[in-house]
Amino acid sequence: MLPKSQIKLITSLSQKKYRNESKLFIAEGFKTVTELLDSHIQLHHLYITNPDYHYLNKNHTLISDKDLKKISALKTPNNILGVFKIPEHHDINIHGLVIALDAIRDPGNLGTIIRLCDWFGVAHLVCSENTVDCYNSKVVQATMGSLSRVKISYLDLEEFLTENKEGLTFGTFMDGANVYNETLPKSGIIVMGNEANGISEIISKLVNRRIAIPRFGALKATESLNVATATAIVLSEFRRFSTET
Amino acid sequence: MLPKSQIKLITSLSQKKYRNESKLFIAEGFKTVTELLDSHIQLHHLYITNPDYHYLNKNHTLISDKDLKKISALKTPNNILGVFKIPEHHDINIHGLVIALDAIRDPGNLGTIIRLCDWFGVAHLVCSENTVDCYNSKVVQATMGSLSRVKISYLDLEEFLTENKEGLTFGTFMDGANVYNETLPKSGIIVMGNEANGISEIISKLVNRRIAIPRFGALKATESLNVATATAIVLSEFRRFSTET
Numbered sequence: 127m128l129p130k131s132q133i134k135l136i137t138s139l140s141q142k143k144y145r146n147e148s149k150l151f152i153a154e155g156f157k158t159v160t161e162l163l164d165s166h167i168q169l170h171h172l173y174i175t176n177p178d179y180h181y182l183n184k185n186h187t188l189i190s191d192k193d194l195k196k197i198s199a200l201k202t203p204n205n206i207l208g209v210f211k212i213p214e215h216h217d218i219n220i221h222g223l224v225i226a227l228d229a230i231r232d233p234g235n236l237g238t239i240i241r242l243c244d245w246f247g248v249a250h251l252v253c254s255e256n257t258v259d260c261y262n263s264k265v266v267q268a269t270m271g272s273l274s275r276v277k278i279s280y281l282d283l284e285e286f287l288t289e290n291k292e293g294l295t296f297g298t299f300m301d302g303a304n305v306y307n308e309t310l311p312k313s314g315i316i317v318m319g320n321e322a323n324g325i326s327e328i329i330s331k332l333v334n335r336r337i338a339i340p341r342f343g344a345l346k347a348t349e350s351l352n353v354a355t356a357t358a359i360v361l362s363e364f365r366r367f368s369t370e371t
Numbered sequence: 372m373l374p375k376s377q378i379k380l381i382t383s384l385s386q387k388k389y390r391n392e393s394k395l396f397i398a399e400g401f402k403t404v405t406e407l408l409d410s411h412i413q414l415h416h417l418y419i420t421n422p423d424y425h426y427l428n429k430n431h432t433l434i435s436d437k438d439l440k441k442i443s444a445l446k447t448p449n450n451i452l453g454v455f456k457i458p459e460h461h462d463i464n465i466h467g468l469v470i471a472l473d474a475i476r477d478p479g480n481l482g483t484i485i486r487l488c489d490w491f492g493v494a495h496l497v498c499s500e501n502t503v504d505c506y507n508s509k510v511v512q513a514t515m516g517s518l519s520r521v522k523i524s525y526l527d528l529e530e531f532l533t534e535n536k537e538g539l540t541f542g543t544f545m546d547g548a549n550v551y552n553e554t555l556p557k558s559g560i561i562v563m564g565n566e567a568n569g570i571s572e573i574i575s576k577l578v579n580r581r582i583a584i585p586r587f588g589a590l591k592a593t594e595s596l597n598v599a600t601a602t603a604i605v606l607s608e609f610r611r612f613s614t615e616t
Contacts, residue, residue, distance in 0.1 A: 234479065238597055245596055247588025275588075306611040342610050343492025343520075351490055352483055355603035358596075362604040365587050366551040 128173075128193045136197040136209060142259045149212045151261035153273075154200055159208040161271025170209040173197065179206055199263040212261055218250055218279055220290055222313055223364060227253045228283055228329045229320040230353060236260060237268020238354035239318070244272035246361040251276050254283035254329075283317075287332035290315060297325050297333035298356055305337045310364045318357050324350075373418075373438045381442040381454060387504045394457045396506035398518075399445055404453040406516025415454040418442065424451055444508040457506055463495055463524055465535055467558055468609060472498045473528055473574045474565040475598060481505060482513020483599035484563070489517035491606040496521050497560075499528035499574075528562075532577035535560060542570050542578035543601055550582045555609045563602050569595075 138144035139152050150170050153159050163169060163182060172186035175194050180186060194203045218224070225248055230236050236258050243251050258265060260278045287295055294314035317333055319325035325333065339351060339359050383389035384397050395415050398404050408414060408428060417431035420439050425431060439448045463469070470493055475481050481503050488496050503510060505523045532540055539559035562578055564570035570578065584596060584604050596604070
């Protein structure tokens with residue numbers, strides 16, 4: 127049986143406060159855990175209910191399904207739970223494309239955006255301090271392992287954009303230029319805004335290229351695209367140019 | 372207080388079986404409910420906890436927060452719940468773009484895809500019979516009202532594609548042609564596959580244009596895009612051509 131102190135430590139990691147204190151986060155499920163094990167992210171400890179998984183890492187404990195249920199954040203725990211170390215902050219390489227998130231609140235959206243950065247080769251994602259924490263277990267699950275391949279920094283977004291104001295900073299706005307008609311560069315910062323309010327006023331002033339995804343159809347009644355799908359479309363537009371000859 | 376029989380009827384609508392029997396579904400929250408009220412979808416009855424909403428429709432009942440909690444499918448019910456009639460099946464107009472879903476299981480994904488159809492002017496969405504029901508309350512919430520503007524049919528997808536095999540049927544596959552290099556038509560069927568397994572084998576044989584969204588980045592380790600984000604990128608590619616001169 128797992129000692130109570132370990133159960134307490136692991137369950138405390140559902141809270142950002144304790145993740146920040148201990149510099150640890152949890153990941154669950156075979157795919158997510160093995161992708162993290164194969165990455166630069168360091169394992170703290172692995173908990174498995176299936177002895178067949180012992181080969182994954184010697185630093186493991188075989189536990190009962192009952193114990194896994196106690197430490198898991200999932201409704202239906204999935205054989206394997208890893209406690210990993212939160213990587214140290216990286217320097218932000220603002221060469222190439224950078225996605226900057228202004229107050230994204232939904233863990234599923236952040237997870238999807240991390241996966242999109244990975245797919246489209248965006249090495250660095252910067253998040254405003256009020257964006258949902260990327261080590262939140264719902265975000266970790268939604269990334270499907272991409273978390274290990276995208277460098278994520280939380281910072282003062284206004285300060286970051288002010289420091290980089292000589293470069294191109296893109297943002298989507300209803301009144302922006304049709305993104306399909308723009309020639310898009312290989313480097314720049316793309317700001318994506320909050321689910322309900324879009325890009326905040328302060329950040330809007332630091333965007334020097336306002337773009338829009340055109341809306342089609344006779345009614346044109348849809349108010350907005352979900353921020354993750356909008357990020358997908360915008361990233362696809364930036365990258366399609368690099369495949370042109 | 373709401374009679375028990377009404378509470379029972381409304382809560383039964385969380386199950387597809389009872390929705391099909393009664394031809395009713397529920398929608399919650401001001402935005403979703405008002406968009407449905409403004410549409411061709413017919414109201415069965417409206418339940419409000421705020422008397423200010425009485426103007427929305429005379430066919431309403433003012434109920435307590437406690438009663439709303441009993442009938443709501445949401446964790447935090449939101450002042451208004453509408454019971455609506457499931458529209459009759461439409462004829463499928465296969466002129467223009469049609470999205471065809473092969474066994475989409477996640478309600479959030481289906482909701483996002485319905486919203487994307489609305490944004491990109493895709494009037495008709497066809498779903499295989501094993502796709503999650505679009506009147507599932509989680510789907511209804513995720514559509515943000517778009518449900519009223521997209522015609523959705525559940526049918527035998529193999530039969531539907533066989534009947535339309537003279538036309539162009541697109542599907543995304545890892546080994547498909549780079550979508551950025553294709554000239555895409557204004558009409559055709561675009562098949563999107565299941566979250567875990569992609570397009571099924573039977574349906575694959577009925578796809579006559581295999582396309583792929585290229586993957587970028589040095590590692591190219593991301594296994595796949597989420598089906599909703601892939602739909603966003605593919606629809607954006609089809610539509611960007613219609614804006615070209």
